[in-house]
Amino acid sequence: MRTGTKLLMRALAGETLAVPPVWMMRQAGRYLPEYRATRARAGSFLDLCYDPDLATEVTLQPIRRFGFDAAILFADILLVPQALGADLRFVEGEGPRLSTVTGAEDLARLGPAEAIHETLAPVYETVRRLRAELPAETALIGFAGAPWTVATYMVAGRGTPDQAPARRLIYTDRPVFDALIERITEATIAYLLRQIEAGAEVVKLFDSWAGALPGAEFDAYCARPAARIVAALRAAAPGVPVIGFPRGAGGNYQSFAAATGVSALALDTSVDPAWARRALPGICLQGNLDPLLLVTGGSALDAATRACVAAFAGGPHVFNLGHGITPDADPANVERMLRAIRG
Numbered sequence: 001m002r003t004g005t006k007l008l009m010r011a012l013a014g015e016t017l018a019v020p021p022v023w024m025m026r027q028a029g030r031y032l033p034e035y036r037a038t039r040a041r042a043g044s045f046l047d048l049c050y051d052p053d054l055a056t057e058v059t060l061q062p063i064r065r066f067g068f069d070a071a072i073l074f075a076d077i078l079l080v081p082q083a084l085g086a087d088l089r090f091v092e093g094e095g096p097r098l099s100t101v102t103g104a105e106d107l108a109r110l111g112p113a114e115a116i117h118e119t120l121a122p123v124y125e126t127v128r129r130l131r132a133e134l135p136a137e138t139a140l141i142g143f144a145g146a147p148w149t150v151a152t153y154m155v156a157g158r159g160t161p162d163q164a165p166a167r168r169l170i171y172t173d174r175p176v177f178d179a180l181i182e183r184i185t186e187a188t189i190a191y192l193l194r195q196i197e198a199g200a201e202v203v204k205l206f207d208s209w210a211g212a213l214p215g216a217e218f219d220a221y222c223a224r225p226a227a228r229i230v231a232a233l234r235a236a237a238p239g240v241p242v243i244g245f246p247r248g249a250g251g252n253y254q255s256f257a258a259a260t261g262v263s264a265l266a267l268d269t270s271v272d273p274a275w276a277r278r279a280l281p282g283i284c285l286q287g288n289l290d291p292l293l294l295v296t297g298g299s300a301l302d303a304a305t306r307a308c309v310a311a312f313a314g315g316p317h318v319f320n321l322g323h324g325i326t327p328d329a330d331p332a333n334v335e336r337m338l339r340a341i342r343g
């Protein structure tokens with residue numbers, strides 16, 4: 001395989017490497033001064049997402065600075081709802097605001113899954129440019145939000161601490177909720193396949209709020225949609241690894257792995273690596289350093305980084321954080337983390 005020498009691809013294919021490949025969730029972001037400068041040139045965050053030149057530039061910035069083993073496409077999980085017809089804007093200092101979907105009429109106003117590509121064409125162009133510009137050793141990761149997490153924003157119209165609006169819709173109007181999950185699932189498959197066609201070598205499914213699903217609903221709204229997405233990608237794009245990230249799934253990480261057949265599991269900060277190795281044998285594990293250590297730094301960062309590498313050393317591992325790097329992180333601490341991993 002042409003990509004066979006990239007460390008990330010080797011780890012995802014199940015190889016245990018002496019030094020794990022490394023990348024970070026949110027590696028292109030506000031903790032980098034060069035990101036803030038490009039972001040200021042773009043205007044809004046969404047303008048940046050839809051400008052292939054600038055989105056390519058910010059994706060490459062952390063690769064140039066740190067030499068990560070993978071780049072992740074610069075975009076957002078909420079571009080899919082927007083492409084389905086939701087109004088979307090990001091309020092500075094607050095977060096996303098969307099038009100809400102709480103009933104059959106709202107659902108009827110959304111476009112079909114196949115209609116998303118017109119809006120998302122600039123994202124595919126960014127993927128093409130990245131594939132042409134990335135160093136030969138750097139893998140390109142595409143991504144989408146998982147249906148449940150995307151639905152939580154579409155139902156509430158914003159981020160919520162407990163995803164109560166989406167949970168409420170499950171209990172009060174399950175047919176509408178199921179239809180929404182179905183629409184997002186179809187759009188996600190179409191979106192990821194276009195990213196793969198454009199040059200994404202790996203895709204990651206972000207289910208950031210999987211931990212908010214009641215246990216009885218985890219299978220229906222986290223595992224099953226992910227299983228459908230994985231199966232559709234495997235059928236149309238065999239050989240492209242899929243990383244699943246059911247954040248906060250706890251003990252459900254096991255049933256998620258079994259139900260979906262993902263190539264790798266991204267573990268959040270709460271998961272004990274030793275438990276994960278025992279409970280999830282044979283699968284590539286990604287994670288899971290506490291991102292706060294990149295704010296606090298010092299010898300605690302060195303110790304935790306080395307402990308993380310050692311704890312996962314018995315099998316295929318992709319070093320990452322347990323969640324995204326935060327805007328108050330110090331880039332010098334990222335260098336320090338990389339020295340502790342790579343020596």
Ligand SMILES: Cc1c2[nH]c(c1CCC(=O)O)Cc1[nH]c(c(CCC(=O)O)c1C)Cc1[nH]c(c(CCC(=O)O)c1C)Cc1[nH]c(c(C)c1CCC(=O)O)C2
Binds near residue numbers: 096208
């Ligand atoms: C829930 C979610 C979103 N977006 C995403 C998730 C799932 C992962 C997670 O749990 O973090 C995923 C995401 N968002 C972004 C990426 C790009 C790739 C990467 O570097 O990881 C990815 C993979 C850029 C971004 N997405 C966002 C930024 C900050 C925008 C800015 O420059 O102001 C970036 C770099 C904005 C965003 N986007 C979203 C929110 C709630 C916010 C606002 C909160 C915040 O400001 O941090 C939705």
